[in-house]
Amino acid sequence: NAGVTQTPKFRVLKTGQSMTLLCAQDMNHEYMYWYRQDPGMGLRLIHYSVGEGTTAKGEVPDGYNVSRLKKQNFLLGLESAAPSQTSVYFCASSGTGLNEKLFFGSGTQLSVL
Amino acid sequence: SQKIEQNSEALNIQEGKTATLTCNYTNYSPAYLQWYRQDPGRGPVFLLLIRENEKEKRKERLKVTFDTTLKQSLFHITASQPADSATYLCALDQGGNKLVFGAGTILRVKS
Numbered sequence: 001n002a003g004v005t006q007t008p009k010f011r012v013l014k015t016g017q018s019m020t021l022l023c024a025q026d027m028n029h030e031y032m033y034w035y036r037q038d039p040g041m042g043l044r045l046i047h048y049s050v051g052e053g054t055t056a057k058g059e060v061p062d063g064y065n066v067s068r069l070k071k072q073n074f075l076l077g078l079e080s081a082a083p084s085q086t087s088v089y090f091c092a093s094s095g096t097g098l099n100e101k102l103f104f105g106s107g108t109q110l111s112v113l
Numbered sequence: 114s115q116k117i118e119q120n121s122e123a124l125n126i127q128e129g130k131t132a133t134l135t136c137n138y139t140n141y142s143p144a145y146l147q148w149y150r151q152d153p154g155r156g157p158v159f160l161l162l163i164r165e166n167e168k169e170k171r172k173e174r175l176k177v178t179f180d181t182t183l184k185q186s187l188f189h190i191t192a193s194q195p196a197d198s199a200t201y202l203c204a205l206d207q208g209g210n211k212l213v214f215g216a217g218t219i220l221r222v223k224s
Contacts, residue, residue, distance in 0.1 A: 040121070040216055042117065042216045043157070043202070043214040045211060045212075050209070058211070059213075094210055096210070101159040102147075102149075102157075102159065104156030104157050104158070106154075106155055107156055
């Protein structure tokens with residue numbers, strides 16, 4: 001089992017460029033999440049999904065869009081990247097039982113110049 | 114406002130000693146709390162979960178306590194080893210399987 005796989009691992013963008021981060025999980029999890037992690041701050045939830053075809057906003061959704069067309073994939077898009085979006089992005093998934101733990105990918109380091 | 118606080122300064126301890134990490138929160142009423150370990154360049158890895166009606170949880174050398182009156186969780190690693198060096202994150206339940214994370218505490222265990 002690969003668990004949660006994120007691609008790419010690193011990316012450098014210029015301000016205004018767009019890109020998509022891909023997350024794939026092979027654990028048949030219903031819930032998937034996108035977090036960003038910045039120095040001195042906790043992981044902050046961007047968007048999440050409770051099942052195929054559903055998405056919802058988290059704590060810091062502005063400037064990002066997501067899609068969950070297939071249960072195993074959760075895509076995070078930046079339509080017009082800004083320097084404030086320089087961060088490490090983590091995807092996670094979990095089951096639907098009570099108190100489910102999160103399984104994280106290894107992260108994407110994104111720099112916006 | 115809602116806040117989760119973990120020691121912002123790194124915790125440096127000697128091998129073999131017990132490490133104690135603190136997680137304090139305000140304006141949350143979590144049904145459960147989780148602890149994760151994060152190594153440099155890697156995603157967080159789940160360690161332990163404790164529910165609001167549990168005072169203490171143990172797993173091998175790890176122990177977590179949860180005091181909903183004090184709004185505090187303590188995370189202990191006994192007989193610490195250099196391999197325990199990492200960042201430890203606490204995370205609170207927000208309902209709907211969503212978690213809110215603290216910024217983490219860096220633990221360094223010296224041999």
